[in-house]
Amino acid sequence: MKSNLQFDNISLDGDDRLMDALLREHARVGSHADEGFLTRLASFLDEECESPGIAISPASTVKRPSHRLAWSLGLAATVALAAGLIWQSQRAGPSAGCRLVQQSERRGMALLTDFPPELIEGTPKAMSVPNLVNAPDQAPVFFVPQGTALLSREKKVTSSDDNPIIGSLDLITDGDKQAGEGYFVELLDGLQWVQIDLEKSTAIHAIWLWHYHSQRRAYHDVIVQISNDPEFKTGFTTVYNNDYDNSAKFGVGRDNPYVESRFGLLVDGKGTKGRYVRLYSNGNTSNEMNHYIEVEVYGIPSK
Amino acid sequence: MNPPSLAIAPADRQTFAAQARDHHRCLLIYARALARNEATAADLVQDAFVAAWRNLGRFDVTRDFGAWLRGIIRNKWREYLRRHAREVDVDDATLEAWECRFAQWDATRDTGNADVLDSLDDCLKHLPDSMGEAVRRFYYQEEPGEKIATALGIDTATLRKRLERARHALRSCLDRKILTPAQP
Numbered sequence: 001m002k003s004n005l006q007f008d009n010i011s012l013d014g015d016d017r018l019m020d021a022l023l024r025e026h027a028r029v030g031s032h033a034d035e036g037f038l039t040r041l042a043s044f045l046d047e048e049c050e051s052p053g054i055a056i057s058p059a060s061t062v063k064r065p066s067h068r069l070a071w072s073l074g075l076a077a078t079v080a081l082a083a084g085l086i087w088q089s090q091r092a093g094p095s096a097g098c099r100l101v102q103q104s105e106r107r108g109m110a111l112l113t114d115f116p117p118e119l120i121e122g123t124p125k126a127m128s129v130p131n132l133v134n135a136p137d138q139a140p141v142f143f144v145p146q147g148t149a150l151l152s153r154e155k156k157v158t159s160s161d162d163n164p165i166i167g168s169l170d171l172i173t174d175g176d177k178q179a180g181e182g183y184f185v186e187l188l189d190g191l192q193w194v195q196i197d198l199e200k201s202t203a204i205h206a207i208w209l210w211h212y213h214s215q216r217r218a219y220h221d222v223i224v225q226i227s228n229d230p231e232f233k234t235g236f237t238t239v240y241n242n243d244y245d246n247s248a249k250f251g252v253g254r255d256n257p258y259v260e261s262r263f264g265l266l267v268d269g270k271g272t273k274g275r276y277v278r279l280y281s282n283g284n285t286s287n288e289m290n291h292y293i294e295v296e297v298y299g300i301p302s303k
Numbered sequence: 304m305n306p307p308s309l310a311i312a313p314a315d316r317q318t319f320a321a322q323a324r325d326h327h328r329c330l331l332i333y334a335r336a337l338a339r340n341e342a343t344a345a346d347l348v349q350d351a352f353v354a355a356w357r358n359l360g361r362f363d364v365t366r367d368f369g370a371w372l373r374g375i376i377r378n379k380w381r382e383y384l385r386r387h388a389r390e391v392d393v394d395d396a397t398l399e400a401w402e403c404r405f406a407q408w409d410a411t412r413d414t415g416n417a418d419v420l421d422s423l424d425d426c427l428k429h430l431p432d433s434m435g436e437a438v439r440r441f442y443y444q445e446e447p448g449e450k451i452a453t454a455l456g457i458d459t460a461t462l463r464k465r466l467e468r469a470r471h472a473l474r475s476c477l478d479r480k481i482l483t484p485a486q487p
Contacts, residue, residue, distance in 0.1 A: 012467075014397035018404065019470035021336035021344075022423065025328065027442040028341065031420035037327060041349055045356050 035138045039110045111142045111206055111298060113150075116177040116213075116262050124216040127259065127285040130244060132218055135261035142266050144205040144298060151198050152277070152297035159194045161187040161290075169194065177294040179214035179262070189288035191221060191248050195278040196297055201228050204269035206298040207239070207277060211284070212291035213260040219290070220257070221248040221282035224267050226274035237274065240267040248280060269299065319359060322368045323352060328420060329408055330372055336401065337380045337393060347383065351375040369409040373402065411481050419477060426476035434469035441466060 012020055028034075157169040167185030172194055176183055187194070198204075204226055211219050221243040227236035241253025258265060277297050281290045327348065334344035334351075354375050377398065384391055412418040417425075430438060433455075440451045441462075452462045 014393070014400055015474060016467060016470050017339070017393075017397075018332075018336045018401055019474050021339070022332050022419070023438065023442045023470065023473070024341070025332045025335055026420055026423050027445075029328070031328075031418070031424050033324060034328060034331065037331070037345060037349075038324065041323065041327070041352055044349060044353055 032138070035141070036112065036115075039139075039141055040112065043110045109144060109146055109148070111144045111148065111208075111266075113208060113296060114177070115139060115264075116179060116210070116293075118262050119179045119214040120216065121214050125286045127216070127218050129218050129220075129257045129285060131256045133256045133258040135216065135259040136263050139263050140266045142206060142268070145271075145300065147300050148205050148298050149301050150296055151202060151204075151299050151301060152196050152295060155199065155297075156197045157194055157295075158197070159187060160192045172196070172292050172295050175294070177210050177262075177264070179210075179212060179293060184212050184291045184293045187290040187292070189283055189290070191280060191282040192290045193278050193280045194292055194295070195230075195276055196295060197230070198275050198277070198297060198299075200302040201273055201275040202299045202302045203271045203273050204239075204277065204297060204299040205271055206269050206296075207267040207279075208264050208294075208296040208298070209267065209279060210262075210264040210293040210295070211260050211281065212293060213262050213264070215286060216259055217284045217286045218257045218259050219281045219284040221253075221280055222255075222257070222265070223248055223250055223253065223280040225250075225278045225280075226269065226272045227276050227278070228274050230276055232276070232278055236278070237272045239269055239272055240265075243282075248282060250280075264294075269297075319356065325412065326369050326372060326409070327352075329369065329405060329418075330376060332419075333373055333401065333405060334376050334380070337376070338383070343383065347376050347379045348372075350379050354379070367406075367409065369405060370402070373405060407481050417480070419481065422477055422480040423473065426473050426480070429476060430469055430472060434465055434472060437462060437465045438469045 152173050153175055154170075155173050157172045159169055162169075164185045164187055167182070169185055171183060171185050173196060185194075207224055209222075209224070211222075222240065223238060223243060224240040225232060225236045225238050227234075229235060238250060240255050241250060242255040242257045243250065243253045244257065246252045277295070279292070279295060283289060284291070330348045330351070331344055334347040335341065338344045338347060351372050355372060381391065408419040427435065427438065436455065437451060440446045440454070441448065446454075448459050448462055452459045455462065457465070
């Protein structure tokens with residue numbers, strides 16, 4: 001909450017102070033679990049288990065899921081478990097303790113980012129899209145290798161539409177994810193792309209993408225590719241594709257269309273090496289235009 | 304029968320995850336009431352969970368998990384105040400009263416009734432319009448007090464009073480709900 005000095009610094013008696021805290025906490029996350037807090041807590045407890053001097057049960061051979069997207073393809077319910085997932089999925093033994101986070105197949109660290117506030121305006125239009133994944137009501141949980149960092153902030157963005165009518169391409173990597181006017185760039189109708197130059201080839205572990213999200217809508221033919229070629233002619237890897245009818249001519253995608261939300265779309269980069277990340281879209285269920293608010297690319301920084 | 308929070312076995316650290324999930328929001332409220340700062344409150348609660356995790360084997364099963372964590376948070380908060388050369392500004396009587404209130408909230412949740420945040424959802428809907436508008440703008444839209452006062456055509460002192468009355472009304476509403484939970 002922003003500082004509101006004239007009101008924040010006033011002295012409140014005990015009960016009033018407690019109610020003030022309750023209201024502020026309720027205003028922050030509502031009555032839901034604070035998944036961001038739980039995820040961070042889980043990471044801290046992971047770290048704890050690596051500290052010397054703490055009694056740790058020997059690691060077992062419990063199989064745990066490796067890096068994977070936790071919410072895409074209708075797995076949003078999994079996300080609801082958040083940190084609980086980390087511990088409770090390990091039902092192999094009653095005293096699992098630190099063993100839970102000491103597998104040889106470690107998850108690494110939870111990927112965290114800031115989310116914009118919910119801002120839903122206008123009447124939603126019908127979305128006639130097959131296998132549409134509803135907007136999640138909680139943040140995705142995704143694990144990346146230790147040392148993974150945001151690589152795309154303030155990096156140069158190019159596009160198939162190099163003269164957008166609304167907004168500018170630099171908004172895509174400026175770190176601001178709000179959905180209001182002045183925060184998004186609008187590209188022409190039809191299949192369009194934006195491309196981020198990371199300046200160095202690196203292993204990419206996640207791409208987090210926000211289209212326009214202040215109206216329930218789904219963008220068509222969302223495709224994410226990685227390449228070392230700025231023209232994407234001499235080879236690229238497609239890490240996400242929800243083009244169900246091959247209208248973009250990159251092949252039918254295996255990913256499902258999804259409804260935009262403030263939590264964005266988190267794409268598993270699978271450690272693909274490349275310098276350029278290109279993201280396609282082809283209009284949306286509300287209109288034929290393409291909109292981008294923010295794209296974050298995460299990977300291991302090159303030395 | 305013991306309430307669920309007493310059922311934790313020290314060795315069963317998986318239970319810790321479920322307890323963390325159940326309790327973290329109330330603990331954040333508690334820490335926020337102590338520290339009156341969101342970031343500090345989150346740090347206090349996180350540090351308390353880490354300390355609890357480290358000492359899980361020493362957990363006194365005759366106490367409940369929420370009370371144990373609140374005790375750790377209080378200690379962390381006092382440490383924090385010492386480090387920042389600040390005075391403790393909550394007296395023991397207030398801490399005791401809060402402890403009673405949180406114990407009630409925990410017990411209500413543990414017996415399957417709506418927790419305090421869910422109950423607050425409902426209570427907010429029943430605030431008189433003038434109070435509800437002030438609360439909505441101040442807490443949920445984070446508008447500056449001066450701006451709200453201007454928009455509502457009142458002075459800032461009146462707004463402060465209105466917010467105080469709203470908090471009092473909400474507290475009364477919560478007390479009614481917590482002490483006499485709705486029947487299924």
